[in-house]
Amino acid sequence: MNLLAFDTSGSWLTIVLKYGEEIKFSESKSLKRQSDTLMKEIDELLDSYDLSISKIDLIGCVIGPGNFTGLRSGIAVAKAIAFSLSLPVVGLKYFDCFKSTDPVVMIRKARKNWWYASEFDGKGWQCDLLPSEELKKFNGKMIFSEEQIAGIYSKVIEGPIISGYDLVEATLKNFNESRNLYDHISVKPFYVQKPIAEEKVGEKPYEV
DSSP: OOEEEEEOSSSEEEEEEEETTEEEEEEEEOSSOHHHHHHHHHHHHHHHTTOOGGGOOEEEEEEESSOHHHHHHHHHHHHHHHHHHTOOEEEEEGGGGSOOSSOEEEEEEEETTEEEEEEEOSSOEEEEEEEGGGGGGGBTBOEEESSOOTTOOOEEOSSOSSOHHHHHHHHHHHHHTTOSEEOTTTOOOOOSSOOHHHHHTTSOOOOO
């Protein structure tokens, strides 16, 4: 099975292509909008195998939690490819791609003074949106983060926490177990909180 999977949910853009038994991926710190570089890097990976997009059998896409613009860009590309080729999409939650048998916490930036905290208790994951002052409750646990967080003793990962190999393994595992499978219409972002713009919808307008 040939698959294409990508993670556009954070500051790192990870794209992976599995062609037969070979796996090749690119990881890059996103200095631009990921929507500007995602298709270009996908094309470059396909070209490295002299492979047409029509040869892909399955799409894997991280659906959240993470950067709103990045998530929407990645899901839009997944939807477009899935629609054009009538392919299924495996929608992956960010923390489900992280392999661990021991309790662990992953913390990543949400918005100013707010963080996504994904905690694995040895059995399953729970993800919450927490203000900075509440993160201290995790001190003493194994914590992974993408950046240094004041007052938090975490292992800061210089590159992406989720690798291309993790994406391939999670995509195939979910597909083989018939979990988290979507078509081009049903795949949607996994939001722990609503975007600020959506939160404002329905608010009482200012009186003039």
